Amino acid sequence: MDDLTREFLIESQEGLDRMERCLTDLEERPGDTNLLSDIFRSVHTIKGTTGFLGFKRLEKLAHAGENLLGALRDGKLSASQPVITGLLQLLDALRSILSIIESSGLEGETDEEVNDSELIALMHELQHPGDALHSATNVNRPALVIEANTTLTHTSAKASPPALQEPDTAPPPPSQSAAAAENDALKSEAAETSRPRQSAASESTLRVDITLLNRMMNLVGELVLTRNQILQATGADPAFTMLSRRLDMVTADLRESVMKARMQPVSSVFSKFPRIVRDLTQLLNRRVKLVLEGQETELDKSLLEAIKDPLTHAVRNSLDHGIEPPEKRIALGKDPEGTLKLRAYQESGHVIIEVSDDGGGISVEKVRDKAIERSLITAERAAHLSERELLQLIFLPGFSTAAAITNVSGRGVGMDVVRTNVEKIGGKVEIDSRPGKGTTLRLRIPLTLAIIPALIVRCLGQSFALPQGVLSELVHIPPERISSAIEWMEGAPLYRLRGQLLPLIFLDRMLSERKPVNGHAAIATHTPDAASLPQRDHFIAVLDADGRMYGLVVDGLADPEEIVVKPLSTVLKSIGIYSGATVLGNGDLALILDPGAIAIRAGVSLSTVQEDIEILEEEEDAMKSRFLLVEAAQRRAAVPLGEVLRIERIPVSRIEYIGYRPVLNFEGQLLPVEDSAGVLATAAANPDLPLTIVVCREGNRQVGIAVGNVLDVAAGNDLVEAGTHRAAAGVTLLNDHVTGIVDLGAIEPLPLAAQAASSWQSSANSYEETLA
Amino acid sequence: MTGKKSIALRKDGPSAKMMEICSVHVGSTLFGVPITHILEIVGNTHPHAVPLAPVFVGGLLHYRGEVLTTVSMRQLLGLPATEGRQDIMVLENKGSCFGLLVDSVGEVLTISAADREPNPSILDTRRQEIFAGACKLPQGLLIMLDPERLDPMRLGAAA
Numbered sequence: 022m023d024d025l026t027r028e029f030l031i032e033s034q035e036g037l038d039r040m041e042r043c044l045t046d047l048e049e050r051p052g053d054t055n056l057l058s059d060i061f062r063s064v065h066t067i068k069g070t071t072g073f074l075g076f077k078r079l080e081k082l083a084h085a086g087e088n089l090l091g092a093l094r095d096g097k098l099s100a101s102q103p104v105i106t107g108l109l110q111l112l113d114a115l116r117s118i119l120s121i122i123e124s125s126g127l128e129g130e131t132d133e134e135v136n137d138s139e140l141i142a143l144m145h146e147l148q149h150p151g152d153a154l155h156s157a158t159n160v161n162r163p164a165l166v167i168e169a170n171t172t173l174t175h176t177s178a179k180a181s182p183p184a185l186q187e188p189d190t191a192p193p194p195p196s197q198s199a200a201a202a203e204n205d206a207l208k209s210e211a212a213e214t215s216r217p218r219q220s221a222a223s224e225s226t227l228r229v230d231i232t233l234l235n236r237m238m239n240l241v242g243e244l245v246l247t248r249n250q251i252l253q254a255t256g257a258d259p260a261f262t263m264l265s266r267r268l269d270m271v272t273a274d275l276r277e278s279v280m281k282a283r284m285q286p287v288s289s290v291f292s293k294f295p296r297i298v299r300d301l302t303q304l305l306n307r308r309v310k311l312v313l314e315g316q317e318t319e320l321d322k323s324l325l326e327a328i329k330d331p332l333t334h335a336v337r338n339s340l341d342h343g344i345e346p347p348e349k350r351i352a353l354g355k356d357p358e359g360t361l362k363l364r365a366y367q368e369s370g371h372v373i374i375e376v377s378d379d380g381g382g383i384s385v386e387k388v389r390d391k392a393i394e395r396s397l398i399t400a401e402r403a404a405h406l407s408e409r410e411l412l413q414l415i416f417l418p419g420f421s422t423a424a425a426i427t428n429v430s431g432r433g434v435g436m437d438v439v440r441t442n443v444e445k446i447g448g449k450v451e452i453d454s455r456p457g458k459g460t461t462l463r464l465r466i467p468l469t470l471a472i473i474p475a476l477i478v479r480c481l482g483q484s485f486a487l488p489q490g491v492l493s494e495l496v497h498i499p500p501e502r503i504s505s506a507i508e509w510m511e512g513a514p515l516y517r518l519r520g521q522l523l524p525l526i527f528l529d530r531m532l533s534e535r536k537p538v539n540g541h542a543a544i545a546t547h548t549p550d551a552a553s554l555p556q557r558d559h560f561i562a563v564l565d566a567d568g569r570m571y572g573l574v575v576d577g578l579a580d581p582e583e584i585v586v587k588p589l590s591t592v593l594k595s596i597g598i599y600s601g602a603t604v605l606g607n608g609d610l611a612l613i614l615d616p617g618a619i620a621i622r623a624g625v626s627l628s629t630v631q632e633d634i635e636i637l638e639e640e641e642d643a644m645k646s647r648f649l650l651v652e653a654a655q656r657r658a659a660v661p662l663g664e665v666l667r668i669e670r671i672p673v674s675r676i677e678y679i680g681y682r683p684v685l686n687f688e689g690q691l692l693p694v695e696d697s698a699g700v701l702a703t704a705a706a707n708p709d710l711p712l713t714i715v716v717c718r719e720g721n722r723q724v725g726i727a728v729g730n731v732l733d734v735a736a737g738n739d740l741v742e743a744g745t746h747r748a749a750a751g752v753t754l755l756n757d758h759v760t761g762i763v764d765l766g767a768i769e770p771l772p773l774a775a776q777a778a779s780s781w782q783s784s785a786n787s788y789e790e791t792l793a
Numbered sequence: 794m795t796g797k798k799s800i801a802l803r804k805d806g807p808s809a810k811m812m813e814i815c816s817v818h819v820g821s822t823l824f825g826v827p828i829t830h831i832l833e834i835v836g837n838t839h840p841h842a843v844p845l846a847p848v849f850v851g852g853l854l855h856y857r858g859e860v861l862t863t864v865s866m867r868q869l870l871g872l873p874a875t876e877g878r879q880d881i882m883v884l885e886n887k888g889s890c891f892g893l894l895v896d897s898v899g900e901v902l903t904i905s906a907a908d909r910e911p912n913p914s915i916l917d918t919r920r921q922e923i924f925a926g927a928c929k930l931p932q933g934l935l936i937m938l939d940p941e942r943l944d945p946m947r948l949g950a951a952a
Contacts, residue, residue: 239858532844590862591949592847595949612841
């Protein structure tokens with residue numbers, strides 16, 4: 022295919038996308054002349070270029086469409102529903118020819134021209150409704166629409182002030198009244214102010230091949246590493262240090278810009294939905310208003326591609342199962358028109374995309390019955406689950422609540438596909454539903470795919486990267502406990518994690534194993550007892566890889582790092598346990614382990630659902646009533662474990678003061694530090710000793726608590742005040758001692774201006790450092 | 794890259810029958826790789842080992858933002874691994890790159906096609922696969938290597 026044709030295809034597809042958007046908008050604002058001329062332009066461009074390139078089929082179709090659109094634009098015809106449906110059909114036909122050209126370079130079979138001519142005849146018919154006397158629908162429908170228009174005009178003419186300025190648009194249809202023109206003008210003006218014109222943006226943009234961007238990303242990564250090495254090599258020379266700092270800054274900026282270049286607004290995915298919703302509502306006989314929010318939220322191009330299908334699935338689900346037919350909605354006392362909302366926004370390093378409807382919601386009982394019927398869960402187990410936990414069952418493979426299989430959804434491949442697709446790109450799915458009120462599906466997507474958070478582990482003297490997404494916790498086994506902590510069952514190592522037996526995989530053994538005879542070889546053929554374990558520290562990374570829970574035993578842990586994933590050659594990929602490689606901050610290479618493949622290789626089976634949920638429950642419990650027991654100035658206090666984010670040990674000198682309030686500049690953010698026990702004053706006397714700060718989450722902010730020691734994690738019991746039968750607030754029974762709970766809410770927020778001033782101060786500091 | 798050009802300029806006369814190769818040492822044997830396939834020589838390095846990889850894989854090399862698979866000549870020939878550092882030639886074959894791990898890189902030689910001989914039939918099949926003939930130099934025989942035959946993809950498929 023020559024460049025000209027390729028260019029034409031890209032351009033035409035963009036044009037058709039725009040046309041689709043405009044057509045669905047046109048349905049809401051039938052008189053908007055700007056929309057009409059936009060659509061006209063798209064089709065006209067296609068027609069012009071096809072004639073030049075010699076695609077006769079395309080040209081004929083586009084020509085017929087252009088005629089119809091011309092009539093619409095000139096006001097000889099109004100954009101009634103049959104006209105829009107016809108234009109959408111034309112759009113689909115043009116699209117299918119374009120895709121044929123894309124795959125074969127030719128326009129396709131001539132026998133399809135029969136369809137073409139039908140479509141052309143339809144265009145003609147729509148253009149001259151009077152000629153088609155034999156077709157009853159075509160005569161009646163436009164008349165109905167005009168009627169509807171006049172009533173609408175009537176009401177809004179009263180409401181709108183008569184002295185409205187007429188924008189410079191094409192003359193309104195002569196058949197309509199002056200009030201109608203005003204009304205249209207009002208509408209198009211509103212449309213113009215609310216949505217910036219897209220054509221203006223296209224002049225300042227440039228199409229770039231995605232492979233070029235990937236290459237740039239790679240080179241920037243390389244630059245970062247070279248910079249790191251320069252920084253290490255030139256530590257002593259002050260002049261050089263300054264230069265390398267500049268290099269540092271420029272590199273960081275460059276990296277950010279390249280990452281930004283890969284970002285696209287979610288509107289490029291959202292824009293498909295007005296059409297999908299329109300088609301589905303007609304098919305399913307629903308009345309639905311689609312609301313799109315946060316379209317400007319940006320996401321990496323490859324991630325956008327990946328969420329397209331899950332989102333479509335979720336929207337179909339909402340329309341098919343969620344929003345009720347209008348009659349039923351009226352009977353329930355709801356607005357007959359349902360609302361489907363797609364909302365995108367950023368939240369702490371993730372983009373959240375919500376699909377919410379105000380439909381019937383999900384019946385928890387039905388979900389439970391279905392899960393039991395499909396033996397996804399036992400009845401006894403189900404009785405113990407909370408409503409929220411029951412709802413999550415719909416993500417299990419083979420679950421579908423549709424009473425009947427429709428051609429929209431309900432083929433049994435339902436939400437589990439959504440979940441798998443989203444998890445594949447490192448995202449998460451949550452569902453909330455209230456019966457009778459509606460359902461909200463929330464997709465949590467990482468900002469970029471190219472960079473993932475990973476824990477670097479050490480084994481066989483090498484570094485390996487373990488994706489954080491699958492990591493649930495880390496267990497350290499000191500040398501003296503190694504023989505008792507790891508138990509052996511006929512050669513299979515196991516660890517008791519809170520009463521549950523966790524299969525273990527020794528990474529070093531697996532990696533030294535040359536060729537596994539079968540899936541179980543990695544564990545079974547090796548020294549089947551504890552005696553051979555070296556007496557040194559062992560670390561267990563507890564992993565949950567697609568429902569396979571196991572512990573990966575490694576020699577050591579290094580820092581977590583944000584890593585850039587580099588692909589491996591096919592030869593190395595076919596080993597099966599590496600998903601890629603990465604370059605660490607120090608310039609070393611590390612292989613990225615594939616936890617799922619490791620589990621399969623070692624023969625770890627899928628944990629049953631029961632176990633999964635038990636762990637969930639346990640976590641839930643842990644959140645509620647477990648406490649971190651701390652000691653400050655000889656007193657004990659409890660911090661709810663669910664709120665604890667990190668425990669940091671820092672030198673006292675890092676504590677700064679705003680007025681009298683101690684604060685900690687932590688990863689560029691300011692934490693207010695609570696010090697009611699006077700730990701800071703004691704610590705100031707001994708500046709060499711590290712200070713322990715418990716970083717907690719409180720509402721939307723983070724706070725630090727200065728403590729002397731972290732003692733334990735324990736489950737607390739409610740204390741009932743004698744005679745009242747009510748649990749006392751602020752205290753709990755921990756290890757048989759009455760312990761006060763730290764009230765995180767009482768920690769005063771920092772004044773906003775102070776935050777700004779401090780960040781200015783710290784940037785001034787670093788500036789001085791640069792100069793020094 | 795610039796080195797390649799200057800060498801090409803230094804040569805005199807039309808050289809349809811001549812070709813330039815870069816000599817490399819592996820063990821006691823002298824090999825030659827056509828310079829048209831060499832992107833860069835990364836000297837004195839230590840590739841990152843890949844546990845469980847096929848034997849011929851010498852490890853990973855970080856090269857201009859990409860992670861390349863390297864092929865170890867020693868492993869291919871069944872020689873014992875050396876302690877210490879080796880040289881890696883970054884070779885290009887049909888658009889993809891890989892590294893060739895050798896003991897040391899020698900010099901650029903100009904050889905004439907007349908000196909080239911096909912593989913002798915007494916070589917074992919493994920060596921028949923990876924060698925691309927020999928070249929009779931005054932100081933001894935030089936074994937020609939063809940990057941296409943050394944591509945890890947091809948070696949992996951053969952293994």
